[in-house]
Amino acid sequence: MAQILQGDLVAREVLDSVSQRVSRLSDTNGVDACLAVVLVGHDPASEIYVRRKQKAARSVGIRSLEYRLDEETSQQGLLDLVHKLNADPAVHGILVQLPLPSHIAGDVILGAIAPQKDVDGFHPVNVGRLSTGAGGGLVPCTPLGCVMLLERVIDDFRGLKAVVIGKSNIVGKPAALLLLDRECTVTVTHIHTRGLPDIARSADIIIAAAGSPRLVRGDWVKPGAVVIDVGINRIALEDGTSAIVGDVALDECDHAAVITPVPKGVGPMTIACLLKNTVHAAEAMAR
Numbered sequence: 001m002a003q004i005l006q007g008d009l010v011a012r013e014v015l016d017s018v019s020q021r022v023s024r025l026s027d028t029n030g031v032d033a034c035l036a037v038v039l040v041g042h043d044p045a046s047e048i049y050v051r052r053k054q055k056a057a058r059s060v061g062i063r064s065l066e067y068r069l070d071e072e073t074s075q076q077g078l079l080d081l082v083h084k085l086n087a088d089p090a091v092h093g094i095l096v097q098l099p100l101p102s103h104i105a106g107d108v109i110l111g112a113i114a115p116q117k118d119v120d121g122f123h124p125v126n127v128g129r130l131s132t133g134a135g136g137g138l139v140p141c142t143p144l145g146c147v148m149l150l151e152r153v154i155d156d157f158r159g160l161k162a163v164v165i166g167k168s169n170i171v172g173k174p175a176a177l178l179l180l181d182r183e184c185t186v187t188v189t190h191i192h193t194r195g196l197p198d199i200a201r202s203a204d205i206i207i208a209a210a211g212s213p214r215l216v217r218g219d220w221v222k223p224g225a226v227v228i229d230v231g232i233n234r235i236a237l238e239d240g241t242s243a244i245v246g247d248v249a250l251d252e253c254d255h256a257a258v259i260t261p262v263p264k265g266v267g268p269m270t271i272a273c274l275l276k277n278t279v280h281a282a283e284a285m286a287r
């Protein structure tokens with residue numbers, strides 16, 4: 001049987017540590033860590049994610065400010081808010097929930113967030129620091145959570161073959177960079193990759209982040225591999241209800257060494273890492 005790596009339990013530990021750092025910052029510097037969350041429009045999945053992030057923030061003592069803007073908000077209107085939050089010394093982290101409506105250029109908005117408040121790690125300065133290995137930047141939360149989970153079960157990453165399935169800026173690309181940094185041999189693939197099952201089968205580590213329900217079947221996974229499932233896909237069931245499934249057919253992966261479940265796998269780690277980035281940003285600003 002594969003070991004099920006419970007992300008929710010690891011996330012709890014990360015949150016406990018964040019909570020202690022938040023208290024220390026308040027006691028010693030009189031600074032109350034604060035995260036501003038911006039949601040444009042009413043995407044139902046985004047509403048759920050934003051609510052979870054804010055609830056978790058409050059649970060560790062981080063002040064959470066919510067800005068809900070109308071779907072028709074102009075790009076300039078959103079930029080004005082970002083500039084205001086950049087200039088506010090009481091705000092340490094800024095998160096603009098994606099996706100944005102199609103009339104707003106996401107790269108313009110993400111590029112306007114002050115890099116030291118960019119707790120998502122999406123600003124080009126933070127992306128550049130990660131890709132050059134310069135360090136010191138804020139790292140995207142989901143890939144950071146994936147690597148923290150991997151570090152629980154792998155002591156030495158050097159030379160391991162890692163296959164990342166998915167090439168998004170949010171997960172796939174930064175996950176590949178974090179693994180490269182740990183001296184893995186990394187192959188970045190996506191749903192158009194030819195021979196994907198064979199490539200996946202060669203991996204010691206699979207990070208599945210393609211957003212495709214049960215894409216990775218049991219026979220794509222080498223015996224003894226470590227599998228991190230980033231997918232959160234809602235699928236319709238025959239009885240008219242729906243269920244959340246990952247990008248990996250977990251029930252077919254008994255021969256893996258370790259696998260993360262969905263839900264309660266990577267999802268809680270993403271939120272924990274967001275709050276870790278927020279307290280880190282607040283500490284850096286208090287120095």
Ligand code: GUN
Pocket residue numbers: 095096097098099120141142170
């Ligand atoms: N939408 C999906 N994932 C994310 C994320 O990690 N950050 C933000 N801001 N939006 C998202």
